[in-house]
Amino acid sequence: MSTAKAYAAISATEPLVATTIERRSVGAHDVLIDIKFAGICHSDIHTVRGEWGPQQYPLAPGHEIAGIVTEVGAEVTRHKVGDRVGVGCMVNSCRECVNCKKGEEQYCLAGNVGTYGAVDRDGTITQGGYSTHVVVTEDFVVNIPDGIELDVAAPLLCAGITTYSPLRHWGAGPGKKVAVVGLGGLGHMAVKLAHAMGAEVTVLSQSLKKQEDGLRLGADDYYATSNPETFEKLAGTFDLIINTVSASIDISSYLQLLALDGALVNVGAPAEPLPVNAFALIGGRRSFAGSMIGGIRETQEMLNFCAEHNLGAEVEVIPAEQINEAYERVMASDVRYRFVIDTATLN
Numbered sequence: 001m002s003t004a005k006a007y008a009a010i011s012a013t014e015p016l017v018a019t020t021i022e023r024r025s026v027g028a029h030d031v032l033i034d035i036k037f038a039g040i041c042h043s044d045i046h047t048v049r050g051e052w053g054p055q056q057y058p059l060a061p062g063h064e065i066a067g068i069v070t071e072v073g074a075e076v077t078r079h080k081v082g083d084r085v086g087v088g089c090m091v092n093s094c095r096e097c098v099n100c101k102k103g104e105e106q107y108c109l110a111g112n113v114g115t116y117g118a119v120d121r122d123g124t125i126t127q128g129g130y131s132t133h134v135v136v137t138e139d140f141v142v143n144i145p146d147g148i149e150l151d152v153a154a155p156l157l158c159a160g161i162t163t164y165s166p167l168r169h170w171g172a173g174p175g176k177k178v179a180v181v182g183l184g185g186l187g188h189m190a191v192k193l194a195h196a197m198g199a200e201v202t203v204l205s206q207s208l209k210k211q212e213d214g215l216r217l218g219a220d221d222y223y224a225t226s227n228p229e230t231f232e233k234l235a236g237t238f239d240l241i242i243n244t245v246s247a248s249i250d251i252s253s254y255l256q257l258l259a260l261d262g263a264l265v266n267v268g269a270p271a272e273p274l275p276v277n278a279f280a281l282i283g284g285r286r287s288f289a290g291s292m293i294g295g296i297r298e299t300q301e302m303l304n305f306c307a308e309h310n311l312g313a314e315v316e317v318i319p320a321e322q323i324n325e326a327y328e329r330v331m332a333s334d335v336r337y338r339f340v341i342d343t344a345t346l347n
Contacts, residue, residue: 001025005346006131007323008060012050015324016347020125021060023135024120025108031079031138032071033087037317038129039064039155040339042185042246043269043326047117051271055117062129062341063115066144066154076138084144086303088157089293091115091126091140103297105140130323132346142300145307152312154339155185156303158293159313163190164241164302165294166265167197170240174198177242179234180219183210186244186267188314188337191217194242196309202238204230204254213336217314226327231256236284244268254279255286263287313338319345 003020010017026032044061046052047269065087079085093100093108100108113120116128127134144153163186172178178199180190187203194201195218202221203214211222234257241254246268255264255276263286266274276288294302306312314337315317318326326339 004131004133006060007320007346008058008126008130009048009055010058010120012048012055016048016130016327019058019318021131022124023127023133024122024124024240026071026073026135027137028073028075029138030073030135031069031076031085031141033065033067033085033134033136033141034070035065035067035129035131035133035343037066037151037154038062038131038341038343039158039313039315040323040326040330040341041155041158043328043329044128046269046271056125059125060127060130061116061282062131062338063087064154064157064159065115065129065134066150066157067133070133072138077079078138078140079143084146084150085143086153086157087115087129087134087136087141088161088299089115091136092121103295104134105295108316112175130320130341130343132343140296141304142296145303147307147310148303148312151317151340151342152315153303154340155189155313155315156306157299159189159338160193160306161183161294161299161302162186162292163244164193164305165298166242166267167199167240168289168298169291169314170263170265172197172199176200177202177237177259179204179238181205181225181241181243181249181254182245182268183214183337184244184333185335185338188213188217191219192245192311193218195304196305196311202234203329210336236260238262240265242267246270248272248274248318251275251288252280255280255288258284258286261285263289266290267292313340315340317342321345
């Protein structure tokens with residue numbers, strides 16, 4: 001075992017504090033990563049505050065990890081010392097179920113092992129990326145192409161793949177009209193990716209205050225959902241709607257914006273149920289679906305796509321001592337569009 005400097009929650013109600021956490025020794029198939037940057041995801045806040053269920057503390061969150069390989073196990077073949085790599089929302093799975101064998105480890109029937117707050121293979125609780133280094137089995141580490149800087153790459157490991165996966169699965173591309181609900185950490189990546197795929201992109205946001213940003217990021221149109229005329233004007237328009245909002249919204253109203261055979265895909269994770277009027281679905285052969293992250297193969301595909309199209313997250317890099325302030329700003333939607341921790345400030 002070794003220790004790593006970290007920022008961790010010690011309870012659901014107290015601020016995160018500087019501390020040390022334990023990391024397992026590097027096994028035959030493990031990779032030791034010197035973490036350079038770690039993104040702050042809204043789900044980090046929900047988790048450490050116990051809003052998605054009770055946790056074991058202390059808990060260091062963080063599943064948007066970018067860094068450099070500093071040691072590899074004796075049987076590692078996928079990575080080498082000096083590689084620029086990333087770790088996303090999971091660090092293991094059963095590898096044996098039908099979903100894992102399809103390369104969809106995120107939907108492991110036995111449950112994938114989350115990067116933090118999950119039971120690891122040695123029975124310990126996993127600790128995340130708000131730390132100086134991490135040990136991960138090689139199969140759950142992806143390569144970050146040279147064309148992407150590590151700070152803007154970190155959020156791609158969650159925000160990037162969470163939006164890329166449904167865009168690919170539901171066929172975003174030339175001739176398709178895609179709407180993105182919400183222009184935040186997830187939404188801004190959905191806009192960039194859908195635009196790069198060749199789709200016609202519209203942002204649906206509560207107000208027009210981020211309109212200039214939305215158009216700069218690649219949106220063709222931008223509408224305020226607080227204006228009732230928006231839903232009248234856009235009825236029956238979109239082939240695909242990606243809902244990135246982690247709050248309860250009137251899903252049935254958004255379903256009415258879909259064209260025949262269109263799909264509304266939820267990637268946000270509100271704590272409250274989302275009721276749906278069945279007539280909003282059957283009235284246009286519409287679909288209401290959900291999507292999580294992507295598998296390891298698709299995550300690597302996403303990173304390669306981002307490098308090819310010169311895409312990265314819009315980030316505000318902060319020192320570790322500003323994590324608690326950043327949490328409050330995330331809750332107030334006061335970030336454009338992802339906080340990233342410079343983990344060198346943990347030393």
